Amino acid sequence: MTTQARRSVTIEDVAQHAGVSRAAVSKVIRDAYGVSDEMRVRVTASIAELGYRPRASARAMRGSSYTLGFEIPSIHNHFFPKIITGAMTALAESRYQLIIAPAGPDHDQGPQAIEVLADRQVDGIVAISSRVPQEWLEELGRTTPLVMIGRHHASVHYDTLVADDIAGAALAVRHLYDLGHRRIVHLTLAEGVPDATSSTPHGVRALGYERVMRELGLEPEFLRVDPDDARGRDGGESQAYAAVFELLDRADEPVAIFAAHDELALGVLRAVAELGLSAGQASVVGYDDTDIAEHPRMSLTSVNQSGTRMGAIAVRLLLERIAGRAQSVHEVVAPKMMARGSSAAPEHRAHERRRRTP
Amino acid sequence: MTTQARRSVTIEDVAQHAGVSRAAVSKVIRDAYGVSDEMRVRVTASIAELGYRPRASARAMRGSSYTLGFEIPSIHNHFFPKIITGAMTALAESRYQLIIAPAGPDHDQGPQAIEVLADRQVDGIVAISSRVPQEWLEELGRTTPLVMIGRHHASVHYDTLVADDIAGAALAVRHLYDLGHRRIVHLTLAEGVPDATSSTPHGVRALGYERVMRELGLEPEFLRVDPDDARGRDGGESQAYAAVFELLDRADEPVAIFAAHDELALGVLRAVAELGLSAGQASVVGYDDTDIAEHPRMSLTSVNQSGTRMGAIAVRLLLERIAGRAQSVHEVVAPKMMARGSSAAPEHRAHERRRRTP
DNA sequence: AGAGTTGTGTAGATCGCTCTACGTCCATCG
DNA sequence: CGATGGACGTAGAGCGATCTACACAACTCT
Numbered sequence: 001m002t003t004q005a006r007r008s009v010t011i012e013d014v015a016q017h018a019g020v021s022r023a024a025v026s027k028v029i030r031d032a033y034g035v036s037d038e039m040r041v042r043v044t045a046s047i048a049e050l051g052y053r054p055r056a057s058a059r060a061m062r063g064s065s066y067t068l069g070f071e072i073p074s075i076h077n078h079f080f081p082k083i084i085t086g087a088m089t090a091l092a093e094s095r096y097q098l099i100i101a102p103a104g105p106d107h108d109q110g111p112q113a114i115e116v117l118a119d120r121q122v123d124g125i126v127a128i129s130s131r132v133p134q135e136w137l138e139e140l141g142r143t144t145p146l147v148m149i150g151r152h153h154a155s156v157h158y159d160t161l162v163a164d165d166i167a168g169a170a171l172a173v174r175h176l177y178d179l180g181h182r183r184i185v186h187l188t189l190a191e192g193v194p195d196a197t198s199s200t201p202h203g204v205r206a207l208g209y210e211r212v213m214r215e216l217g218l219e220p221e222f223l224r225v226d227p228d229d230a231r232g233r234d235g236g237e238s239q240a241y242a243a244v245f246e247l248l249d250r251a252d253e254p255v256a257i258f259a260a261h262d263e264l265a266l267g268v269l270r271a272v273a274e275l276g277l278s279a280g281q282a283s284v285v286g287y288d289d290t291d292i293a294e295h296p297r298m299s300l301t302s303v304n305q306s307g308t309r310m311g312a313i314a315v316r317l318l319l320e321r322i323a324g325r326a327q328s329v330h331e332v333v334a335p336k337m338m339a340r341g342s343s344a345a346p347e348h349r350a351h352e353r354r355r356r357t358p
Numbered sequence: 359m360t361t362q363a364r365r366s367v368t369i370e371d372v373a374q375h376a377g378v379s380r381a382a383v384s385k386v387i388r389d390a391y392g393v394s395d396e397m398r399v400r401v402t403a404s405i406a407e408l409g410y411r412p413r414a415s416a417r418a419m420r421g422s423s424y425t426l427g428f429e430i431p432s433i434h435n436h437f438f439p440k441i442i443t444g445a446m447t448a449l450a451e452s453r454y455q456l457i458i459a460p461a462g463p464d465h466d467q468g469p470q471a472i473e474v475l476a477d478r479q480v481d482g483i484v485a486i487s488s489r490v491p492q493e494w495l496e497e498l499g500r501t502t503p504l505v506m507i508g509r510h511h512a513s514v515h516y517d518t519l520v521a522d523d524i525a526g527a528a529l530a531v532r533h534l535y536d537l538g539h540r541r542i543v544h545l546t547l548a549e550g551v552p553d554a555t556s557s558t559p560h561g562v563r564a565l566g567y568e569r570v571m572r573e574l575g576l577e578p579e580f581l582r583v584d585p586d587d588a589r590g591r592d593g594g595e596s597q598a599y600a601a602v603f604e605l606l607d608r609a610d611e612p613v614a615i616f617a618a619h620d621e622l623a624l625g626v627l628r629a630v631a632e633l634g635l636s637a638g639q640a641s642v643v644g645y646d647d648t649d650i651a652e653h654p655r656m657s658l659t660s661v662n663q664s665g666t667r668m669g670a671i672a673v674r675l676l677l678e679r680i681a682g683r684a685q686s687v688h689e690v691v692a693p694k695m696m697a698r699g700s701s702a703a704p705e706h707r708a709h710e711r712r713r714r715t716p
Numbered sequence: 717a718g719a720g721t722t723g724t725g726t727a728g729a730t731c732g733c734t735c736t737a738c739g740t741c742c743a744t745c746g
Numbered sequence: 747c748g749a750t751g752g753a754c755g756t757a758g759a760g761c762g763a764t765c766t767a768c769a770c771a772a773c774t775c776t
Contacts, residue, residue, distance in 0.1 A: 008501055010732055021756045026734060034754055057415035057423065057479040058732035061761040065415065067478065069457075075442050076649070081433040088462055097474045099427075100458040104446055116455045120425065120478070121415040143366055266653060273654035291434070295624060296631035297655050368762055379726045384764060392724055416762035419731040 009050045018046035029054055030063070056097075060121035067097050068318060069117030071127040075102045076235050077263055078290035079307055080128065083149065086311025087126070094319070096123070103129055111136055118144055124318040130200040145321035147314045153199045154330035159317045161331045163305035165201050168335035169208030172258045172285045172303055175337055177216055180345045181256035181283060184218060185247070186210075187240060187268065188260040190226035202260045205287065209258060223247060223257075225264070240267025248275055248282055254346035255282050262286040262293055265300055269342060280347025289338050299341030309333060367408045376404035387412055388421070414455075418479035425455050426676060427475030429485040433460045434593050435621055436648035437665055438486065441507065444669025445484070452677070454481070461487055469494055476502055482676040488558040503679035505672045511557045512688035517675045519689045521663035523559050526693035527566030530616045530643045530661055533695055535574055538703045539614035539641060542576060543605070544568075545598060545626065546618040548584035560618045563645065567616060581605060581615075583622070598625025606633055606640055612704035613640050620644040620651055623658055627700060638705025647696050657699030667691060 011029075015022045020043065027035050028043040035043075046052075056065045070087065072080040084100065091098055099122070103113040111132050117125050124145035127137075134153070140146055141157030151160040169186075176184050186209045189202050198207060206222070213220040225243050227236035240259065248255060248271055259265035265286030272282045286293060289304035313331055320329075369387075373380045378401065385393050386401040393401075404410075414423045428445065430438040442458065449456055457480070461471040469490050475483050482503035485495075492511070498504055499515030509518040527544075534542050544567045547560050556565060564580070571578040583601050585594035598617065606613060606629055617623035623644030630640045644651060647662035671689055678687075 011734095012732080022733080023735085023756060023758095024754090027755090030734080032734095036754060039754080053473065053477055055418075055479055055732060056477045057418035058761095059734070060413075060415035061419070061732080061763090062734040063761095064734095065478075075439040075446075078436070084433050084460060088460065092462065097477075098460070099474070099478070100460065102442060102446065102456070102458065104450065115411065116457070119411055119414045119455075120423075120457070121413055266650075270654055292624075292650055295656075296628055298653075369764095370762080380763080381726060381728095381765085382724090385725090388764080390764095394724060397724080413762060416731095417764070419733090419762080420764035421731095422764095 009052045011052070011054065014043065014046050014050055014052045017050055018043045057121075064123045064322075065121050066095050067099055067120070067122045068315070069120065069122035069125045070098060070100045071103065071113045071117060071125065071129055072100060073103045073129045073131070074235050077261070077288075078292060079262065079288040082290070082307025083126075083128070083311035083314070086308030086313075087315045088311075089308070090312040090315040096319070114140070124322050126314045126318060130202075134199075145318055147317045147321070149310060149314055150201045151199060152201075152204050155328055157328065159321065159329045159331070161310060161314055161317065161333075162201070163310070163333050163335050165204035165335075166208035166211070168287065168303045168305060169205040169258070170212045171335060171337040172287070173209055173212040173216070175301065175339060176256040176258065176283060176285060176343060177218075179256075179283065179343060181254065182218060182346075183221070183251075183253060184213065184256045184258060185221045185223050186258050186260070187223045187225065187244065187264050189236070190224040205260055235263040237263050237267040237270075240264040241270045242267075244268045245271040245274065248272065248277065252349060254280060254348060256285070256343070256346075257282065258285045258287075260287055262288045262290040262300065262302055265302065265342075266292075266298075269298065269300065272342075277349075278347060279342055279344035281349050283343040283346070285343055289336075293338070293340070296341075301340045301343040302338050304336045304338050306333060306336070367410045369410070369412065372401065372404050372408055372410045375408055376401045415479075422481045422680075423479050424453050425457055425478070425480045426673070427478065427480035427483045428456060428458045429461065429471045429475060429483065429487060430458060431461045431487045431489070432593055435619070435646075436650060437620065437646040440648070440665025441484075441486070441669035441672070444666030444671075445673045446669075447666070448670040448673040454677070472498070482680050484672045484676060488560075492557075503676055505675045505679070507668060507672055508559045509557060510559075510562050513686055515686065517679065517687045517689070519668060519672055519675065519691075520559070521668070521691050521693050523562035523693075524566035524569070526645065526661045526663060527563040527616070528570045529693060529695040530645070531567055531570040531574070533659065533697060534614040534616065534641055534643060534701060535576075537614075537641065537701060539612065540576060540704075541579070541609075541611060542571065542614045542616060543579045543581050544616050544618070545581045545583065545602065545622050547594070548582040563618055593621040595621050595625040595628075598622040599628045600625075602626045603629040603632065606630065606635065610707060612638060612706060614643070614701070614704075615640065616643045616645075618645055620646045620648040620658065620660055623660065623700075624650075624656075627656065627658065630700075635707075636705060637700055637702035639707050641701040641704070643701055647694075651696070651698070654699075659698045659701040660696050662694045662696050664691060664694070 011022050011025050014025045025043050028040055056067060059065055088098055101113040101116045114127050126147045128149045130150055138157050146158035147161060148158055149161050152162050154160055173184055188206050210220045223243055225236050225239035257268050259268055265284055268284045286300050286302040289302040292298050293300035293302045317329055369380050369383050372383045383401050386398055414425060417423055446456055459471040459474045472485050484505045486507045488508055496515050504516035505519060506516055507519050510520050512518055531542055546564050568578045581601055583594050583597035615626050617626055623642055626642050644658050644660040647660040650656050651658035651660045675687055
């Protein structure tokens with residue numbers, strides 16, 4: 001294990017050490033056709049002895065970089081780590097490595113993080129950001145294998161993977177309805193926020209919410225927050241808190257709140273906690289079933305869209321694409337309801353009319 | 359904005375379009391010396407018109423890839439995103455991009471994630487994993503700018519950045535002592551787990567704990583968990599839960615538990631919640647002050663080591679290194695106590711001797 | 717005026733790998 | 747026995763950038 005400090009060991013060094021050509025070494029490390037057993041053994045030994053590691057950037061120039069890139073819109077939303085975990089597990093035995101490019105705090109940096117990956121010549125990209133124009137993605141998908149998570153529209157040049165958000169929203173609303181709630185408010189992103197178009201998870205959840213509410217003969221009631229308002233990099237938790245605090249403070253009857261994702265739901269729970277309301281007085285349902293939801297102190301009812309499975313599927317789709325599949329695929333996974341303590345049968349507040357201000 | 363689908367636009371295309379040499383274009387994009395205003399304008403225009411983006415892998419072959427790599431040991435520990443956030447903010451105005459390589463679920467993959475970054479020819483690496491041998495890092499630091507977070511030992515070939523874990527542990531213990539607690543248990547990682555040597559955060563916290571306990575005339579009492587036991591990728595939360603459940607179930611007197619990090623503390627809180635104990639009966643202090651600690655439903659007392667600041671400092675150190683600084687630096691940041699509801703003055707349990715089993 | 721400076725641009729080598737094309741050896745076959 | 751074809755290796759071009767020279771003006775000094 002002689003390691004020379006100055007310049008690190010290249011394929012040339014290995015070739016010389018093994019007494020063969022560069023091409024031969026290349027074949028061995030790529031497990032390509034045309035290598036005898038004897039040669040494979042010899043080269044492998046040299047590689048080990050010299051501690052050689054092929055440089056991804058050099059490989060990327062002609063062949064592949066053996067790297068898959070994941071773009072995640074926010075490093076704070078605990079849902080994304082689930083996807084990554086699923087992806088890493090799926091990738092464990094493969095020769096591919098995974099790197100993550102987080103989108104910057106300025107949310108308009110939609111494509112930027114994805115470009116970072118493309119510039120790095122990754123062999124394929126999984127992206128989640130909903131704030132990226134469709135055409136832009138089509139363009140990218142034309143040259144790079146691409147899987148978009150959370151796009152309800154199928155595409156020609158890239159694969160899409162999405163949870164059935166209509167069904168998920170229905171699960172949430174029905175759960176609350178079955179508990180006995182009749183005032184069910186949907187907390188979601190402000191219109192104008194690019195996420196909220198109909199093809200995005202939030203947009204579709206809102207749609208599903210509205211649809212089920214009407215089916216149930218209830219009047220939809222939206223509460224919208226704009227996470228961009230906050231320079232507070234918390235994904236809307238504090239906006240949700242403020243908006244819901246006001247709403248709940250005003251309300252005298254039981255209210256159920258269906259938040260478009262757990263981050264928002266946490267803000268809701270904060271307001272509920274500060275107002276000292278019970279789950280019956282203010283029921284909360286989140287979306288994503290992030291790790292923390294299950295904690296007994298949180299006990300947040302949430303819709304699970306199995307992030308780990310999505311991560312694994314995304315990887316599978318991407319590898320298929322890289323392997324050559326031409327036509328695009330649109331996969332949909334089914335969500336599950338996770339009922340917990342934050343939602344309960346409606347319970348009327350004591351008659352002393354309480355009102356507080358933050 | 360004519361974008362040719364087939365082969366993407368290279369520096370050669372830009373050069374031809376602008377009627378200059380490749381070298382000239384290269385100078386412009388690197389903002390290098392020897393470009394006239396007139397040329398800069400012309401080239402910039404061509405770049406914009408063609409939608410040219412330099413490929414990081416090609417750049418990396420001779421120059422730099424303008425990429426910094428962050429290795430994080432676990433995608434689940436909510437402390438690390440804080441560091442990333444700080445780093446991204448610090449990097450916002452620079453030409454450098456940030457990518458993340460998460461360590462795999464198998465914890466022995468210490469160096470692997472770091473190697474992934476090194477193989478990608480990043481210009482510098484910030485790594486957090488404590489499960490990497492010192493010599494290995496020295497070797498790496500010899501060839502690549504490297505900042506290690508959470509290493510208490512200074513090094514010759516890389517910079518180190520650490521919070522004062524002795525002081526942090528003292529803050530935690532003193533806080534509990536001042537509340538009136540006398541039985542203060544330290545929940546930390548099992549010996550044998552590589553993290554727990556004296557140079558790692560957990561090792562040093564344990565050391566600090568022991569030291570302060572003795573100063574206060576109290577007997578240290580360790581409770582150790584081994585996160586590797588769990589194939590449960592939860593960073594020890596479930597082990598912590600199990601261990602503490604048993605301890606608390608047995609105890610009749612108030613117990614204070616100082617957990618080595620918030621992830622463990624959440625497990626403790628889970629046990630506390632299930633046993634229905636008050637903060638006075640079982641006080642909990644965590645470490646890292648992750649986002650969730652501050653939530654009123656959690657209200658976890660925790661030691662804050664300002665992850666965002668650490669991220670920003672790490673970036674600064676790395677950029678200094680890249681710029682040429684030769685001798686290594688060892689920075690220490692001071693922790694802060696965040697007292698919240700999970701810790702309270704000891705309160706004796708009601709006399710009916712309760713005992714439950716999971 | 718000749719010799720330095722600057723300032724600006726280009727040519728061409730080079731980074732470390734992969735890939736195509738081709739050469740060689742050897743066994744098999746008509 | 748020469749042709750055929752498969753197995754195994756090698757040579758050398760090429761990927762897209764950067765970087766080191768160096769050329770050529772246009773100025774500025776003696």
